[in-house]
Amino acid sequence: xxxxxxxxxxxxxxxxxxxxxxxxxxxxxxxxxxxxxxxxxxxxxxxxxxxxxxxxxxxxxxxxxxxxxxxxxxxxxxxxxxxxxxxxxxxxxxxxxxxxxxxxxxxxxxxxxxxxxxxxxxxxxxxxxxxxxxxxxxxxxxxxxxxxxxxxxxxxxxxxxxxxxxxxxxxxxxxxxxxxxxxxxxxxxxxxxxxxxxxxxxxxxxxxxxxxxxxxxxxxxxxxxxxxxxxxxxxxxxxxxxxxxxxxxxxxxxxxxxxxxxxxxxxxxxxxxxxxxxxxxxxxxxxxxxxxxxxxxxxxxxxxxxxxxxxxxxxxxxxxxxxxxxxxxxxxxxxxxxxxxxxxxxxxxxxxxxxxxxxxxxxxxxxxxxxxxxxxxxxx
Amino acid sequence: xxxxxxxxxxxxxxxxxxxxxxxxxxxxxxxxxxxxxxxxxxxxxxxxxxxxxxxxxxxxxxxxxxxxxxxxxxxxxxxxxxxxxxxxxxxxxxxxxxxxxxxxxxxxxxxxxxxxxxxxxxxxxxxxxxxxxxxxxxxxxxxxxxxxxxxxxxxxxxxxxxxxxxxxxxxxxxxxxxxxxxxxxxxxxxxxxxxxxxxxxxxxxxxxxxxxxxxxxxxxxxxxxxxxxxxxxxxxxxxxxxxxxxxxxxxxxxxxxxxxxxxxxxxxxxxxxxxxxxxxxxxxxxxxxxxxxxxxxxxxxxxxxxxxxxxxxxxxxxxxxxxxxxxxxxxxxxxxxxxxxxxxxxxxxxxxxxxxxxxxxxxxxxxxxxxxxxxxxxxxxxxxxxxxxxxxxxxxxxxxxxxxxxxxxx
Numbered sequence: 001x002x003x004x005x006x007x008x009x010x011x012x013x014x015x016x017x018x019x020x021x022x023x024x025x026x027x028x029x030x031x032x033x034x035x036x037x038x039x040x041x042x043x044x045x046x047x048x049x050x051x052x053x054x055x056x057x058x059x060x061x062x063x064x065x066x067x068x069x070x071x072x073x074x075x076x077x078x079x080x081x082x083x084x085x086x087x088x089x090x091x092x093x094x095x096x097x098x099x100x101x102x103x104x105x106x107x108x109x110x111x112x113x114x115x116x117x118x119x120x121x122x123x124x125x126x127x128x129x130x131x132x133x134x135x136x137x138x139x140x141x142x143x144x145x146x147x148x149x150x151x152x153x154x155x156x157x158x159x160x161x162x163x164x165x166x167x168x169x170x171x172x173x174x175x176x177x178x179x180x181x182x183x184x185x186x187x188x189x190x191x192x193x194x195x196x197x198x199x200x201x202x203x204x205x206x207x208x209x210x211x212x213x214x215x216x217x218x219x220x221x222x223x224x225x226x227x228x229x230x231x232x233x234x235x236x237x238x239x240x241x242x243x244x245x246x247x248x249x250x251x252x253x254x255x256x257x258x259x260x261x262x263x264x265x266x267x268x269x270x271x272x273x274x275x276x277x278x279x280x281x282x283x284x285x286x287x288x289x290x291x292x293x294x295x296x297x298x299x300x301x302x303x304x305x306x307x308x309x310x311x312x313x314x315x316x317x318x319x320x321x322x323x324x325x326x327x328x329x330x331x332x333x334x335x336x337x338x339x340x341x342x343x344x345x346x347x348x349x350x351x352x353x354x355x356x357x358x359x360x361x362x363x364x365x366x367x368x369x370x371x372x373x374x375x376x377x378x379x380x
Numbered sequence: 381x382x383x384x385x386x387x388x389x390x391x392x393x394x395x396x397x398x399x400x401x402x403x404x405x406x407x408x409x410x411x412x413x414x415x416x417x418x419x420x421x422x423x424x425x426x427x428x429x430x431x432x433x434x435x436x437x438x439x440x441x442x443x444x445x446x447x448x449x450x451x452x453x454x455x456x457x458x459x460x461x462x463x464x465x466x467x468x469x470x471x472x473x474x475x476x477x478x479x480x481x482x483x484x485x486x487x488x489x490x491x492x493x494x495x496x497x498x499x500x501x502x503x504x505x506x507x508x509x510x511x512x513x514x515x516x517x518x519x520x521x522x523x524x525x526x527x528x529x530x531x532x533x534x535x536x537x538x539x540x541x542x543x544x545x546x547x548x549x550x551x552x553x554x555x556x557x558x559x560x561x562x563x564x565x566x567x568x569x570x571x572x573x574x575x576x577x578x579x580x581x582x583x584x585x586x587x588x589x590x591x592x593x594x595x596x597x598x599x600x601x602x603x604x605x606x607x608x609x610x611x612x613x614x615x616x617x618x619x620x621x622x623x624x625x626x627x628x629x630x631x632x633x634x635x636x637x638x639x640x641x642x643x644x645x646x647x648x649x650x651x652x653x654x655x656x657x658x659x660x661x662x663x664x665x666x667x668x669x670x671x672x673x674x675x676x677x678x679x680x681x682x683x684x685x686x687x688x689x690x691x692x693x694x695x696x697x698x699x700x701x702x703x704x705x706x707x708x709x710x711x712x713x714x715x716x717x718x719x720x721x722x723x724x725x726x727x728x729x730x731x732x733x734x735x736x737x738x739x740x741x742x743x744x745x746x747x748x749x750x751x752x753x754x755x756x757x758x759x760x761x762x763x764x765x766x767x768x769x770x771x772x773x774x775x776x777x778x779x780x781x782x783x784x785x786x787x788x789x790x
Binding site for chain 2: 061072075080081089239240
């Protein structure tokens, strides 16, 4: 990406179990804050891309009624029905086309307004899997965890360790929901079992939350304070969960490859300073280490054991607490990108990691992380 | 910055009928996708990215690409799902345009579909209103207003139609004529749903009145169908086919002030036939495309018109004439296949409405007309430029694409 596109502003609501605000109010809040931070006014020209899901929002055409709160009134507006990371991809495309200079992208979901497992169950193949009523996002995640354990010898202790790290990190993030300062693996393992081997604390909690980000062309970003540059991006679709090896995150690997190629990253473990990973379960973070090339295949567990991904490690992962700390479905991946940008700007507050210049962020859609998006971000 | 020209090099349709009980969603879409690959002379391996969309609540499936897209060649490819209600297909085509013009991808497969017989579209539409109703109950709004939602899509359209007629002088006879124009064009289109060769305005006028001024003969059918379109860079397009159809520009505009509210008024009491967002989107698209005088530069138009009055209304809102002039232009015969500015040569949405696909089928029809591949419904005049439109939400979202036989940039 020659001249490039930069993140010039962002905003997040706190992620909560039952926010005292409608999705419209949450979107209004983040859109307004992000535009103000970017120095933009409603009358300025920008395009708006939202990420919402009709099933999560319980309404057909879920971008309806969001137009005004999203500052999209009489704007060139569209919606992706995927993770918020895809809204960022679409905003980026629109800017790179040369037709637009600035894009406001956002994601929102309110788990408190839908029956927890239903949107995930509605994602299943309606002829077979949905009829059996066995699979949902969590039970599918449990199968994925078991497949990964069987293939590479990762243990429940590894998963619990990852979750404890993220819960502890989340305690430093004022916007996170699941916080547990000083959490340890024993505590995670002792939590209520959902589906073997997944305990409640290994699962990304279902939250209400919204986030927004302003992307700008190189030209439009010139005036911005501390722009964070998109160095590379990629996204990919994997096969349906019953048609692929669940111990791999194939689409994450492909997306990372494309993002790294664009960013000129050949040795991710040494060139990347920090990662924000969208993990719906603790075990997915270990799998992501591998797919993102931080370690070899099957070495996610030992890479975690090395301590590299802790807040004070060589390659901190999910310093914000990740999705384990806060997960509002369509906002979660976008929140990872925003967190990575905050780290590069040195504005992450208590969970700030020193010296972050290059960071990677991921987002996912579909059961067992079927579709993934990867962004590589950099400072000056 | 990458400023790449974008061209349509292939179009494919599935069969369009009321009920496809012989195939599931993935299989129905594959019909369109395989026809599209064949039309362009490309294979799945030639595709760099995929854009898809439908209206998920109409079939009762959430993100059907998760189990369907592997069958369309998406495995291991970047896939983006774009859904915006009635405008979905247009928004998907726009996604394809931006994916290529960004310079990130060379060849992109756009897929839009709806298999309404799998679910209940009216139930799907009701959730648009019920979500509002639930919110309004919480605010203590009198449930009496719910009566306004009783008519579903038709209930919304009649207010708009009556208002348009009042403003433009359009009569019910004009509505009958629009149905004749579209349904007889549809009879020449192998992929249309309602084909009525030899239909007369008198026959339309005798169909059952649903709610004044809309009769059964003025309303779209509910269709199962899919549309696929391959777009690629201008450079590759020239190598692939003799006459690519370039997408010069895309624009959308949202304006919820005109959203359908209590008793058919907009939430800010804006008349639902004003459709200013359509004019704005059209202006943006024409400006980007370098079109100064759309009335003379546009050779064919595909306005999104599930209801008869909308063909005339959107013809005006697409800046192809002044407000209120469209009925007289219809009378002049200019909108016919052999006219000066043929409108809906495909038969339009009033003849075929696989909802998620409909707004893309406007783009693909204009592309086929430019490529000279529209078969029996090919318009008589030479087509250099065309405009494709989509409309959705609850009367508040508009998408516009401008296509041409010559590229925008190089």
